[in-house]
Amino acid sequence: MKWFKRLVIAFFSLGLLGVGAIAAAYFYVLPDLPDVTTLKTVKLQTPLRIYSSDGKLISQFGEKRRIPVKYDEVPEQLINAVLDTEDARFFEHRGIDPIGIIRAAFILVTTGKKSQGASTITQQVARGFFLTRDKTYIRKTKEIFLALKIEQALSKQEILTLYLNRSFLGNRAYGVGAAAQVYYGKELSELTLPEMAMIAGLPQSPSAANPIRNASRALNRRNWVLGRMLEKRNITQAQYNEATQAPITATYHGAVIDLYAPYVSEMARDYLVEKLGEEEAYTGGYDIYTTVDSKLQMDAQKALRNNVYAYDERHGYRGRTKVLWVETPPKVAEIRAKLKQTGSFQGMYPAAVLTVDETTAQVMTAKGDVYELPWDGIKWARRFITNKRQGKAPKLATDVLTPGEQVWIRNNGDIWQLSQVPLVASAIVTLDPHDGAIKNLVGGFSFYTSQYNRVTQAKRQLGSNIKPFIYAAALQKGYTLSTLINNAPINKPDTRQGTAWRPKNSPDVYGGPTRLRVGLAQSINVMSVRAMRYSGLDATIAQLVKFGFDPADLPRNESIALGSPSVTPLQVVTAFSTFANGGYLVEPYFIKQIVSASGEVIETANPTLACTPAELEQPLIDDPFAAMANEFQDDTTSESEADNAVTQCGAEDSRFAPRVISEQNAFLISEALKSVIWGGGDWNKGTGWNGTAWRAARVVKRRDIAGKTGTTNESRDTWFSGFNPKLATTVWVGFDDHGKELGRTSWNANGAKNQISQAEAGAKTAGPAWNEFMKDALAGTPVEPVTPPEGIVSARIDLATGKLTRKTDHTSRFEYFIAGTEPTEYVAEQEEDNSNIFIDTSEEDELFQ
CATH class of the missing domain: 2.40.50.140 (Nucleic acid-binding proteins)
Known part of the structure; x- marks a missing residue:
């Protein structure tokens, strides 16, 4: 009994010492123990994802691949595999496993090595979120106390969910959701038993037992997991036999990119990094939804790629x-x-x-x-x-x-x-003209070879793409589409550049007095200069600024009338959108919405709308014809219609785009730009003529399209910009080296009958990409009817003089006018005989077309 009492006292004393040691250890590490309740609101590091407007994944940025999953989204057998491998008594213990600790201690005493960690899943969560992986006694002590606190603060399901989402599983995959995608390209629900066992075996050796890097070791680890599942009776012997015989099928799967649009994704990435900082942008799990339409983006990429190949191949191998x-x-x-x-x-x-x-x-x-x-x-x-x-x-x-x-x-x-790898560069961009949403954007032939975004960064000379804006200013000053402008050499030079500048037509052919519609459609240089002189240089520049062009890019000389300013394709398509939307300058935007990892919408676009509520509508300053047109509008708007004006135009908090030209002016320029594509006259009577973009008519085959070609001196820059009421698109083609010319090609005996040859120009170099894109983009959509706005009237004019005529034959046509500006004088009989004013605009040389 004496020895027994001594033994009891000894054990009791040891127990007290143990309790005291635990208490001492607890109070020693207590100041360093974090607040585990933060795990309830933990923010897992997840990558930035960028989507199209229709939900297609464009790109993913971030070092860690993670796809957070909820507990009930994890297959039961995957949970069994993890628990049987890592912590079989997880649902029984309170955060630490005494049996595991005793086993680890025994191994330490007998071998002197810390080879068994005895860490439960709760302890691994504690270590993963709050501690390091250093094998020290103080770290282990902290881990134990944190595990106990975590078990009090969180449910078992919450703890296991954190573990399943946090664990590093190799190849930048964090969590079982990402592992399923990285190794098998599957959702969790699609995994087979062998695949689940493979993933469950990765946490302890994500590199050494990786099925991609070390297939044999991974196979052994997987089969060991399956053996544990069999031992714990979570699978049958038959399932075990079948699963262990399954081959290793894991291969690396990158993020499942639905839509390749690298220039768009780079713009979105830059935006969020600037807004939130690099670390938060890459790890905060934000989703950016862009305005890009996946179909239009693919159509644009195909059109640009095909056009670049065509240019490159016709110039030789x-x-x-x-x-x-x-x-x-x-x-x-x-x-x-x-x-x-x-x-x-x-x-x-x-x-x-x-x-x-x-x-x-x-x-x-x-x-x-x-x-x-x-x-x-x-x-x-x-x-x-x-x-x-x-x-x-x-x-x-x-x-x-x-x-x-x-x-x-x-x-x-x-x-x-x-x-062969093309050397020429190109860009294409499309806007919704009614709110400025960028529907597609391709900044170059290959993002792989050049990340330079030519849509937003490349300022290139505009060429004749500027002429619609020159004529819009002239219309605002009093010209009409039937106004005759002298198509004759200019003898009075502009000396503002220090040298005598005498513009010439290309080709160098002149046809005398010619209607404004024909001059724009055939891109006649001297007519554009004379139209600008009529408006005045200062007034023209002021109007170009209203269209969104930077005044610093606009030279103060007459070369501006032929497109000497250097601008970006995005500026050009924005300006052309004003003709498609009735005269409003919308702000282009590409981010529709940004959503946080928790699903909170942190930013939503508030675009400028191309409309003006009735009570806010005001005549344009310095536009006498806008007020004149208003006199012909119905001013009997009811009170209820006025009340609904804002709702019809946009929500109460909507932003409205500024009006830069009148609706009537925009309509007239749009109609003239249709002649660029469809031409005019009567071919059977010898008066037919082509516009510079006649190829678009043959390809797109729609009457609701309008556009303008553009080529600079020596064919260094070529453009095609155009629109229908729903889409406005600009294409640019040139070399990144401003000094290189696009050149010309001779006829290829092996080429097609309709091959492109001679000098490169807007219609032949940039036009085919626009034609192909618009054909695909508008396929299946109805042709938009011509609906003149209020204040527009039509009158039959004589083609030679622009005056009124009573004839209804090939020498006349109906022309649109702003009400009050239509001709009042009829053509005299002797003038009617002189109707052949049309010039032959050969496609052999289209500089400044």
Whole structure:
């Protein structure tokens, strides 16, 4: 009994010492213990995601890939796999596992090594959120007390949810949601049992047991997890046998990008970083919804890419990229290894030429795939000499290709063809003219080769794209679409630049007095200069500023009438939108909404609307014809109609775009810009004529489109800007090097009948991209009818003089006028005989067109 009493006293004393030690340890670490209640509102680091307006993922930014999931979104078998592997008694203990601690202590005493951590899932949560992974006694002590506090503050389901979302699982994947996507490209609900077991085995060795880096070790780890599940009776023997025989199927899956729009995503990223700072933007889990429409974006990218390829190929083939062998080809594996040194992009792939006969060639890609290039995919490749000169059209495939060469190939939709990396640059952007929403934006041919966003950053000379704005100023001063402007050489030079500047037509042909509509449609240079002189240089510049152009970019000389200002494509499409929306200058915007990780909307766009509530409508300053047109409008608006004006135009807190020209002025310029595409006159009677963009009529085949070509001196910049009532689009093509000319091409004997040749120009270089885009973008939509605004009247005029006529034949047409400005004088009989004023505008040279 004496020894027994001593033993009891000893154990009791040890117990007291233990309790005292625990209490001492608790009070020692207490000042360093964080508030675990913060876990209830913890903000998991999740990447920035950028979407199109219709919910397509455009891009994802952030070091950590995480897809947060709720507890009830995790499959039961995945939970079983995690618990059986990491903490089988999770739902039984209170944060620490005494059995596990005793086991770890025994191993430490017997081996002297801290190889067993005995950490429960709760302890791992404590360590992951508040502590380091250092194996020290003080860290372990803090971990234990934090685990106990966490169990008091959170439910088991909340703790397990934090663990499942927080754990690092390799390859930048944090949490089981991201792991399912990274390794298998699946949602959690789609995972198989072997896949769930693989993910459950990753937390302890996310790198060493990674199925992508170390498949054999990962297989062993997965099967061990399956063994634990069998031992805990969460799977049957049959399920175990089947799952352990399953092969390793994990491969790396990047973020599932639904829509490739890198220039848009970069703009959105820059915006949020500037707004919130880099760390918060990349880790705060924000979702940015842009205004970009996924279909229109894809249409624009395709149109730009096809047009750039077309320009590049008609200027000739620059030859192989390198020689892989000369006589004896190496082994296939060696060829593939060499090809893998060059990455593919924009649908182009590096390939080795294997064999060449008279009209075909066989090539092999880095994947080992062998394709045949038919003659139709090779015959375009006449030799490139300069941007202005090309060699003779090849007659045989052997004139172009030699076995052993490394070349580029691409699939053009019908066949595999020889290709090359284009050197020319381009940009395309589309706005909704009614509120300024950017519907698509492509800042270059390849973001991979150049992140320079030419839509927003490249200021290039505008060329004849400026002429609609010059004529809009002239209309505001009193001109009409039937006003005759002298199409004759200008003898009085402008000397503001220090030298005598005498503008010429291109081609250098003059036709005498010509109606304003024809002058704009055929882009006649001297008429634009005379129209600007009528308005006055200062008034013209003031009007251009109203259209959104920066006054610092507008030279104070007459060259402004032919497009000498340098502007961005975004500025141009915004200005053209004023004609499509009735005269309002909308503000372009591309972010529709920003949503936080918690689902809170932190920013919503409040765009400028292209409308004015009736009670706010005022005549334009310095526009006498706006007031004149108003006299012809119905002024019997009811009180109820006035009350609803704001609702019809926008919400009460809406912002309204400023009116820069009258609705009537915008309508008249739009109608004249339709003539750029559709021309006029009667071809059967010999009076027919083309506008500079006649190709658009053949491709788009709609009467509700309007547009304007633009080319600068020596074809350094080419433009096409146009619209229908729903979309306004600008295309630019040129070289990033301002000194390089786009050049010209000779007729290719191997080319199509409708091939483009001679001098590059807006209609031929930028126009085809606009035509293709608008054809696809407007497909299936009804043609918008012509609805003249109030204050517009029509009158039949004589084509030669612009005066009224009683004739109804090919010498006359109905023309639109602002009410009160229509002609009052009828053409005299002797004047009617002189009706052939139309000039032959050859497409051979379209500078300043």
